[in-house]
Amino acid sequence: MVLEVKLESKRLYGYSICLEVNIMDSYAIKVKNLAKNFGKVSALNGIDLNVPMGKVYGMLGPNAAGKSTTIRLLAGIIRGQATTAKILGIDLETGSEKIKRHIGYVAQHFALYPDLTAAENLTFYATLYGKNDAGHKRSLLIQYGLADFANRRAGSLSGGYKRRLSIACAMVHEPELILLDEPTAGIDPVTRNELWELFYELSVAGKTLFITTHYMEEAERCHYLAFLNRGNLVAEGSLQDIRSTLKNNKVFVCSLSYDPKVSKAVTALEGVLTVNQVGEHLRVVARDQSVATELKQAIIKTTSSTPLVQLAKPTIEDVFITLTKE
Numbered sequence: 001m002v003l004e005v006k007l008e009s010k011r012l013y014g015y016s017i018c019l020e021v022n023i024m025d026s027y028a029i030k031v032k033n034l035a036k037n038f039g040k041v042s043a044l045n046g047i048d049l050n051v052p053m054g055k056v057y058g059m060l061g062p063n064a065a066g067k068s069t070t071i072r073l074l075a076g077i078i079r080g081q082a083t084t085a086k087i088l089g090i091d092l093e094t095g096s097e098k099i100k101r102h103i104g105y106v107a108q109h110f111a112l113y114p115d116l117t118a119a120e121n122l123t124f125y126a127t128l129y130g131k132n133d134a135g136h137k138r139s140l141l142i143q144y145g146l147a148d149f150a151n152r153r154a155g156s157l158s159g160g161y162k163r164r165l166s167i168a169c170a171m172v173h174e175p176e177l178i179l180l181d182e183p184t185a186g187i188d189p190v191t192r193n194e195l196w197e198l199f200y201e202l203s204v205a206g207k208t209l210f211i212t213t214h215y216m217e218e219a220e221r222c223h224y225l226a227f228l229n230r231g232n233l234v235a236e237g238s239l240q241d242i243r244s245t246l247k248n249n250k251v252f253v254c255s256l257s258y259d260p261k262v263s264k265a266v267t268a269l270e271g272v273l274t275v276n277q278v279g280e281h282l283r284v285v286a287r288d289q290s291v292a293t294e295l296k297q298a299i300i301k302t303t304s305s306t307p308l309v310q311l312a313k314p315t316i317e318d319v320f321i322t323l324t325k326e
């Protein structure tokens with residue numbers, strides 16, 4: 001558990017110093033057993049989340065995993081059930097109005113006024129939060145790279161600039177925690193890099209970012225990760241924690257072009273957990289080292305060639321595929 005220790009006072013008693021400390025929970029989000037049903041559909045099956053302050057926390061999961069439902073619950077937009085739910089130390093059940101003043105929410109789909117200009121959208125949100133100060137709005141336009149587009153109608157901005165404007169509007173009241181639902185979906189790689197730079201800048205400035213994504217390659221960019229699959233939390237922790245989830249398993253990388261016969265033969269081996277072709281390599285997660293001999297034999301038998309088979313460190317993708325298969 002991460003604890004923040006705040007020094008309240010110190011006094012000298014004889015030869016020892018007495019410190020009075022205030023131990024504060026330094027999680028931006030701490031929920032236990034968060035669950036949500038929509039009629040007969042169980043969207044979230046009781047998940048625990050521990051999001052440290054000032055970090056970029058990613059929730060990775062395929063479509064319908066429950067990512068948007070999680071964000072809407074955390075933002076207090078919809079209600080669910082939880083044993084414990086604290087957002088910035090405030091109880092979600094009783095303090096959701098107070099929480100809303102301290103969080104920013106960026107919806108999955110563009111949710112601003114397309115007929116208003118970028119500056120007008122910002123003014124609209126700034127007025128709602130009582131922050132309609134020209135200097136503040138100007139600095140937000142500059143910070144989010146929107147200064148040259150201030151008078152452009154929001155609906156005519158490119159995908160990347162629409163996201164920037166959505167984030168700027170969500171940050172108008174300077175929240176400590178920002179919930180971003182798939183902020184990089186459908187965005188080209190260059191713009192995605194720029195958005196990630198923006199996320200890191202916010203995190204360095206002390207903001208906590210909770211970001212959902214279905215892009216595996218984005219997982220490695222987060223400080224902390226949660227894997228969600230069909231409403232279940234499959235893993236949670238730092239990248240190192242996540243990688244060490246496969247501690248007893250071994251990852252083999254075989255230098256091989258894609259061959260469906262090889263994939264089939266290897267998948268059928270006892271002790272093989274997952275098989276995944278990545279470019280010119282077949283990545284195999286196996287129960288343990290003992291599978292190596294049979295793995296090589298299966299490949300030789302199918303291809304009549306001797307491939308290079310090496311042990312490798314698990315990637316986040318190896319872990320995700322293996323855990324979600326289980």
Ligand SMILES: Nc1ncnc2c1ncn2[C@@H]1O[C@H](COP(=O)(O)OP(=O)(O)O)[C@@H](O)[C@H]1O
Pocket residue numbers: 038041042043061062063064065066067068069070
């Ligand atoms: N308002 C709703 N009414 C009924 N079912 C819903 C509603 N919102 C989400 N769901 C269902 O809950 C599950 C999780 O959805 P969602 O949280 O949107 O997943 P994700 O964002 O990971 O794609 C899906 O099966 C979805 O169809």
Ligand SMILES: [Mg+2]
Pocket residue numbers: 067068069108181182
């Ligand atoms: Mg979604």
